[in-house]
Amino acid sequence: PTFSVSEIKNKQRRHFMFLRWKQQQRKEKLALKKKRRKEREALGDKAPPKAVPKTIENQRVYDETTVDPNDEEVAFDEATDEFAPYFNRQTVPKILITTSDRPRGRTVRFCEQLATVIPNSHVYYRRGLALKRIIPQCIARDFTDLIVINEDRKIPNGLVLSHLPDGPTAHFRMSSVRLRKEIKRKGKEPTEHVPEVILNNFTTRLGHSIGRMLAALFPHDPQFIGRQVATFHNQRDYIFFRFHRYIFKSEKKVGIQELGPRFTLKLRSLQKGTFDSKFGEYEWIHKRREMDTSRRKFHL
């Protein structure tokens, strides 16, 4: 006939009773665990397999646009979309990196570092030019991609990636940007070798197209001598970018050393044509009210 702990008016006594209750709960839990372990050992081989813990990735709401590796329709689409010339090795990527107006020091340094990471890229200052006007100029000068890094309060916080000859435009929110000197490592700067590209976890159709877009930034033939790898890892709709140097210590062990900047991207919108905020045709926009309702639903 115990009263519930919350009915005790005296705070000290209530606190004491609560601690006691907590200890009791812990003891019970431990006892239960021990019992289960004993049963398991007692059964030996006949024991049922261990239960897999539920993770968000396990419980992910099944997305009907998940790409099946053998899907012909997807393969056909990809053979005819805007990245086909890149994947057929007809075009060499040439990237233009720029910022919003009046970039501050951090953004400028980040742009420079990004330019060292992505081969064949050039940084130009914006100086108040309208994007719609630079785009035809870029196309005329044979650029394949345009990256605009948006800045707010002296830190970069947005990225617009536009595939130039009439390709899709993706707008990302960029967060946790770390410059090279902020990364704790002992290595040197990235060399001029073409890095390899790793794209992890891009499962849906949308994720697939974004993955292709990101892969199209890098030249097709990586130089393995350089031993550098750029990784775009998608986890729960956040794309983590890392740049490492690897070395194979043996066939089962590889050591990686992080160099280069790191940042995370979250896709906000994907537009079909080049950058056009008013009249563009949006293929996908992140709508908070509709898409953020479930914790286990992801779109990339």
Place this chain on the structure above:
Amino acid sequence: SPQVVWSMLGNRQFCSYKMTTKTQNFCRNEYNLTGLCNRSSCPLANSQYATVREEKGRCYLYMKTIERAAFPRRLWERVLLSKNYEKALEEIDENLIYWPRFIRHKCKQRFTKITQYLIRIRKLTLKRQRKLVPLRRKIERRENRREEKALIAAQLDNAIEKELLERLKQDTYGDIYNFPIHAFDKALQQQDAESESESDAEREEDDDDEDVDKREFVEAEDSELSDFEDMDKLETSSEEEQEEEEEVEKKASHSKSKGKTPLKGPARRKRPYIEIEYEEETEPSTKTKAA
């Protein structure tokens, strides 16, 4: 009469349009010509008054006369001014003919200022407008937290390492790294000649990046082939100065066959320089394989 009004509102009593600051008094009345609270620019204290105001990009001249002082609805007479700057100035002049100089002058000044800012507005709308999108604190916090959790769930280092090892297994690197797989190794060990050179190569790889175990014995026993592969490893590793220590797995498994004992470091380092003589022949071929 206006003097009475002024003596009441201007100095002594309360005027709701009056705004005082440390240095000046302003008048918030929309019909005020100069914006200051003065005897000559108060629309309430002057029975004959005029202003210029703009609405939707067009300028109007507003006039107030004594005759209409009893009819508040008809008090302010409105005249549309032409869009042409000089013509509008003439229109002001002809409408305010015989009016006090002060009001005429101030009206024209105000009109000039208004046209100037209208021009600026039109120019600015053509340029790029910066759209300010407010951040929502709760959403920002939520997204940051989710990002942290996603980062932890991602286990990036492991994922990258796994992917690299996968690529190694699937032979995307070709012949740059000579890591034959364990099973293959063991199969080879049964065959004499091949197994020796293979294990030599592996041991050499481990040797390259290690500063610790060197074998004098190896030098004498080395075949030419292993030397070339050694050179390859040296070339690739010397390009980047890395301070990582290498593991000795392979060595452990194969050292028994050769019975090598670890010796001092510098003794091994001599090896590369000796081997350079042998490298010319197969050097280009190994390099092309790597490419």
